[in-house]
Amino acid sequence: MSPLPQSTPSISRSLADIARQIKALFDEVDQVAREDFSRPVSTDVRVSGFSLTEPLNVLLNQVRARLVEKAETARLQQDALDELSKSRDEIENLRSLSAAIALAQTRDEIVELLRSTIRDKVIPFGGSALYQGSEELGFTLTGAWDTTEADAREIDRQKTAGFLQWVIRAHTTIAMPAEGKYPTAVYVPMNAGNQVIGILLLLTPRAVDEFTQSDQERVQMLCSQAAVALENARLVDQVLQMKQYNENILISLTSGLLAVDLDGRVTTLNPSGLSILNMAAPDILGRQLSEVPRLDSFARLLSDTISTGQDRRNIELELNFGEHRQILGVSASPILADQDRVIGALGIFTDLTPIKTLELQVRRSDRLAVVGQLAAGAAHEIRNPLSAIRGNIQLLNRKLQKLPEAEPLLVKTKSIIEEVDRINRIVAGMMDMSKDGALQLARVSINKVVRDVGYIVEGNYKEAGVGLEFVLDELLPDVQVDMAEMKQVFLNLYQNALQAMSTNGKLMVTTSRTVVGEGKDFVQVLVADTGAGIDEKHVEKIFAPFFTTKSDGTGLGLSIVHRIVEEHKGRITVESVVGKGTTFKVLLPAAPAGSAPPAPQVPASQTPAETAGG
Amino acid sequence: MVMEKSKIKELIAKIEKLPTLPVVVARINAMVQNPKTSAREVGAAIATDPSLSARVLKMVNSAYFGFPSQISSISHATTILGFNAIQNLALTATVFQLFRDNSGDELFDRRRFWEHSLGVGVLSRLLAEKTRYADKEEAFTAGLIHDVGKIVLDQFVHEEFKAVMGLVRANDMLLYEAESRLLGLNHANVAYIVSQKWNLPKKLQEPLAYHHAPGLSKYNPQLTGIVHLADILCRALKIGNGGDNKVPVLDKAAVADFKLNASDIEQLKNVSEKEIEKAEVFLEML
Numbered sequence: 001m002s003p004l005p006q007s008t009p010s011i012s013r014s015l016a017d018i019a020r021q022i023k024a025l026f027d028e029v030d031q032v033a034r035e036d037f038s039r040p041v042s043t044d045v046r047v048s049g050f051s052l053t054e055p056l057n058v059l060l061n062q063v064r065a066r067l068v069e070k071a072e073t074a075r076l077q078q079d080a081l082d083e084l085s086k087s088r089d090e091i092e093n094l095r096s097l098s099a100a101i102a103l104a105q106t107r108d109e110i111v112e113l114l115r116s117t118i119r120d121k122v123i124p125f126g127g128s129a130l131y132q133g134s135e136e137l138g139f140t141l142t143g144a145w146d147t148t149e150a151d152a153r154e155i156d157r158q159k160t161a162g163f164l165q166w167v168i169r170a171h172t173t174i175a176m177p178a179e180g181k182y183p184t185a186v187y188v189p190m191n192a193g194n195q196v197i198g199i200l201l202l203l204t205p206r207a208v209d210e211f212t213q214s215d216q217e218r219v220q221m222l223c224s225q226a227a228v229a230l231e232n233a234r235l236v237d238q239v240l241q242m243k244q245y246n247e248n249i250l251i252s253l254t255s256g257l258l259a260v261d262l263d264g265r266v267t268t269l270n271p272s273g274l275s276i277l278n279m280a281a282p283d284i285l286g287r288q289l290s291e292v293p294r295l296d297s298f299a300r301l302l303s304d305t306i307s308t309g310q311d312r313r314n315i316e317l318e319l320n321f322g323e324h325r326q327i328l329g330v331s332a333s334p335i336l337a338d339q340d341r342v343i344g345a346l347g348i349f350t351d352l353t354p355i356k357t358l359e360l361q362v363r364r365s366d367r368l369a370v371v372g373q374l375a376a377g378a379a380h381e382i383r384n385p386l387s388a389i390r391g392n393i394q395l396l397n398r399k400l401q402k403l404p405e406a407e408p409l410l411v412k413t414k415s416i417i418e419e420v421d422r423i424n425r426i427v428a429g430m431m432d433m434s435k436d437g438a439l440q441l442a443r444v445s446i447n448k449v450v451r452d453v454g455y456i457v458e459g460n461y462k463e464a465g466v467g468l469e470f471v472l473d474e475l476l477p478d479v480q481v482d483m484a485e486m487k488q489v490f491l492n493l494y495q496n497a498l499q500a501m502s503t504n505g506k507l508m509v510t511t512s513r514t515v516v517g518e519g520k521d522f523v524q525v526l527v528a529d530t531g532a533g534i535d536e537k538h539v540e541k542i543f544a545p546f547f548t549t550k551s552d553g554t555g556l557g558l559s560i561v562h563r564i565v566e567e568h569k570g571r572i573t574v575e576s577v578v579g580k581g582t583t584f585k586v587l588l589p590a591a592p593a594g595s596a597p598p599a600p601q602v603p604a605s606q607t608p609a610e611t612a613g614g
Numbered sequence: 615m616v617m618e619k620s621k622i623k624e625l626i627a628k629i630e631k632l633p634t635l636p637v638v639v640a641r642i643n644a645m646v647q648n649p650k651t652s653a654r655e656v657g658a659a660i661a662t663d664p665s666l667s668a669r670v671l672k673m674v675n676s677a678y679f680g681f682p683s684q685i686s687s688i689s690h691a692t693t694i695l696g697f698n699a700i701q702n703l704a705l706t707a708t709v710f711q712l713f714r715d716n717s718g719d720e721l722f723d724r725r726r727f728w729e730h731s732l733g734v735g736v737l738s739r740l741l742a743e744k745t746r747y748a749d750k751e752e753a754f755t756a757g758l759i760h761d762v763g764k765i766v767l768d769q770f771v772h773e774e775f776k777a778v779m780g781l782v783r784a785n786d787m788l789l790y791e792a793e794s795r796l797l798g799l800n801h802a803n804v805a806y807i808v809s810q811k812w813n814l815p816k817k818l819q820e821p822l823a824y825h826h827a828p829g830l831s832k833y834n835p836q837l838t839g840i841v842h843l844a845d846i847l848c849r850a851l852k853i854g855n856g857g858d859n860k861v862p863v864l865d866k867a868a869v870a871d872f873k874l875n876a877s878d879i880e881q882l883k884n885v886s887e888k889e890i891e892k893a894e895v896f897l898e899m900l
C-alpha cells in the first residue's frame with residue numbers, strides 16, 4: 001500500500017486548479033481505497049486534518065464534502081471578484097462614454113457614441129432607431145440605423161400598439177418579443193433629469209428571456225448620460241439661435257444703438273450707429289464713452305440715465321469736433337436686469353444735422369417773407385405822399401427855371417428830385433420784395449438776360465474804367481424766368497460789383513451748363529469781380545435784409561436777389577477773398593421741354609432807371 | 615401589566631410556528647437580489663408553482679397595469695414590468711393566500727382589516743408616485759402587508775389577541791398600545807419577526823417593522839415614511855378598520871422630505887376611492 005501524501009496540497013484560488021487538485025486527491029484516495037477498503041490504516045497518516053482511523057468510505061465522503069465546500073467558497077470568491085471587475089468595467093464604460101460625450105459637438109456624434117458603446121459593451125444589436133421629443137408634444141422618429149423594411153413595419157406596429165407610450169409613462173426599460181429579423185426589441189427611455197426626451201429602440205438577436213436586471217440598469221444608465229448631453233446640446237443650440245437673432249435685429253436697425261455698462265464702457269454699437277458717428281468699431285467698442293473725443297455729452301447723458309434710472313426721450317445732443325458740428329436726436333433708457341436692477345444704459349439715436357440745416361434755411365426764408373410783408377405795407381403808405389412831394393417839386397422847378405436869378409436854386413431842386421426818385425426806387429424795390437407768386441415766366445436763354453443787363457451798365461463801367469467781359473456758352477439750355485425780375489437780379493449784382501472795384505478792375509460773367517444733385521440739368525452764371533472782397537464774417541449775412549456795409553446802401557439789394565432766385569427754384573451762393581474779389585454763383589434749373597413761350601424781344605435801350613423806378 | 619421576558623419568549627415561539635413562505639417566493643427573492651439573474655430563470659422558478667404562475671400572469675395582463683398587448687409568459691412579464699414588480703406580485707399573491715381564511719370573531723373583523731390593508735397599499739402606491747419613490751409596486755406591496763403582524767397574532771396567539779382587542783374596545787385606545795401593554799410586544803415587532811422568518815427583501819422589512827415609528831428606519835426611510843403616512847391617511851379617511859378607531863400621531867420629520875402640501879393631500883383623497891376600486895378588482899384575481 002503506497003502511503004498517502006504527507007502534506008495537504010494548498011488550495012489555490014483558481015477553480016481549474018481546485019478541480020485538478022481535487023481530482024488528483026480523489027485518484028490517490030481511490031487508489032488506496034481499492035486496495036483495502038475496510039481495514040483501518042495506521043493513525044499517523046492524515047489527510048486535510050482527518051484521521052484515517054475511520055472507514056475509508058466515510059472518510060471519502062467527509063473529504064469530498066469539505067473539498068466541495070472549499071470549492072464553493074472559492075467559486076463564490078471568484079464570483080465576487082468577477083463582479084467587482086465587471087463593476088469596474090461598467091464604471092469605466094460610463095466614464096469613457098461621459099468623456100467622449102463631453103467632446104462631442106453634435107447630436108449625431110452623441111447618438112453614435114451611445115449606440116456604439118451599448119453595442120460593444122452591453123447589448124449587441126443589429127438595427128436601432130431613435131425617437132425624440134417630449135411628453136407634452138409627442139415623439140417622432142429622428143433616426144434609424146441598419147433597419148430593414150420588415151423591421152420598420154414591426155417598429156410601426158409596436159408604436160401604434162402603444163408600446164412607446166407605455167415606456168414613456170413607466171420610465172423603465174422594457175424588452176419585448178418582436179417579429180422581423182430580430183427576435184427582441186428593447187426600448188430604453190432617455191431620461192434627462194425627470195423628463196423623458198427620447199426613446200432608443202434596439203433590435204437584438206438576444207432572446208427576450210436572456211435579459212437580466214443588470215442589462216437593463218446598464219443600458220438605462222448609458223442612455224440617461226446621453227440624454228443629458230443631448231438636452232444640453234439642444235439648449236446650447238437654442239441659445240446660439242437666440243443670440244444670432246438678437247444680433248440680426250441690431251444690424252437691421254436704421255437708427256444707431258449704443259449701450260454702455262455701469263462703468264460707462266461701450267458694450268454695443270450697431271453698424272448704423274457706427275456710420276452715423278463716422279467711427280470704426282475698434283476705436284469705440286470696449287472703451288469708456290467719456291474718453292472718446294466729441295462724445296462726452298453722449299457719455300454724460302447715459303451716465304445720468306444710469307444714476308436716475310429714468311428714461312430721457314428726444315434729447316438733442318450737439319457733438320463738436322473742430323469745424324464739424326453734428327446734432328444727434330437721442331432717446332436714452334436704463335438697461336434693467338430682473339425688473340429693477342440697473343446694469344447699464346442704452347441710447348437710440350439718429351443724425352439730426354440735415355434736418356437742422358433745413359430748419360435754418362426754412363427760418364431764413366420765413367424771415368425774408370415776413371420782412372417782405374412789412375415792406376409791402378410800408379411801401380404802399382409812402383407812395384402817395386412821395387408822389388405828392390415829387391409833383392410839387394417839379395412844379396417848383398419849372399417856376400424857378402423861368403427866373404434867371406433863381407439859377408443857383410435849380411441845383412437844389414434837381415437834387416431834391418433826385419433824392420425823391422431814390423426814395424421811390426427803394427420803395428419800389430421793397431414792393432417788389434413782397435411780390436409773391438404770379439411770376440410771369442418766359443422761356444429764354446439766360447445769356448440774353450445777362451447781356452441785356454450788361455448793356456444797361458456798360459456806360460457806368462466805362463466811366464469808372466472797369467472792364468466787363470462775357471464768356472457765354474451758346475449751347476446752354478433755356479431757362480424759364482420772369483424777365484423783369486431776373487434782370488433785376490443781374491443789375492443788382494453788376495452794380496454791387498462796380499462799387500466794389502476801383503480803376504482797372506474787371507467783371508467777368510460766365511455762363512455754363514451743369515448737373516446738380518441726382519442728375520438735374522442746371523444753368524450756372526458766375527459773376528466774378530476783382531474788387532475789395534467781402535470779409536469772412538459778413539459772408540453769411542449778405543443776403544439778409546437791411547445788411548449793408550455801404551454808407552448809403554439800403555441793404556435790400558441782395559436780399560431781393562436772393563428771394564428772386566429762390567422763387568425761380570434756383571440757388572445763389574457767394575465766394576470771396578478780401579483784397580482779391582468776389583464771385584457770385586447763380587444756379588437756375590433748365591427749362592423742361594414744352595414750357596412757356598419764348599420771351600418777347602425787349603429793346604436794349606430801356607434804361608435801368610426806368611426798369612427799377614417803375 | 616408588564617410581560618415577563620419568559621412569557622414574551624413563549625409568544626415568540628408560538629409566532630414562529632408560522633409557516634414559511636412557499637419556497638418559490640423565497641427563491642424569487644434571492645434571484646431578484648442578484649442582478650445577473652435572467653428573465654428566463656425567474657420564469658422557470660415561478661413555473662414550478664403552476665397555480666402561482668397562472669395567478670401572476672392573470673395579474674400582469676389585467677387593466678391594472680394596462681399593458682397594450684397580451685403578455686404570454688412570466689419571463690416576458692419580467693422584462694416588461696420589471697424584476698421587482700414580478701417579485702412583489704408573487705409575494706402579494708402568496709401572502710394574500712396564506713391569510714384568506716376569514717374566520718375571526720366580531721372583535722377583529724377580517725374583512726374590514728383587509729379593506730384597511732388594501733387602502734394603505736393603494737395610498738402607498740399613490741404617495742410613491744408623488745414623492746418619486748423608485749418602485750411603485752413595491753410601495754403597494756409594502757402597504758398591503760404592513761399589518762401582517764396583526765393577522766399572525768390573531769392566528770397563532772388567538773386567546774391573547776382576543777384579550778388585547780377587548781382592551782381596545784373598553785378603553786378606545788390605539789391597538790399597538792394595548793398590544794404592548796398586554797403582550798409586551800406589538801404587531802410591528804411581530805411583523806419584523808415574520809419578515810425575518812420569510813426572508814423578505816430588506817427594502818420591505820423596515821416598513822413592516824417601523825411604520826409606527828418611522829424615525830427608527832435606517833435602510834429605507836422613504837418607503838417607511840410613505841407607509842406611515844398612508845396608514846394615518848387611511849385611518850383619517852376611515853377606509854376600512856385596522857383594529858382600533860384612533861389616528862396615531864404623525865411623525866413630521868419622517869414626511870418632511872416629501873414636501874407635500876394641503877392640495878396634494880386633497881388630490882390624493884380625491885383619487886383614492888377610484889384607485890381602491892381598481893385595486894379591489896385586481897386582487898379579486900387572487
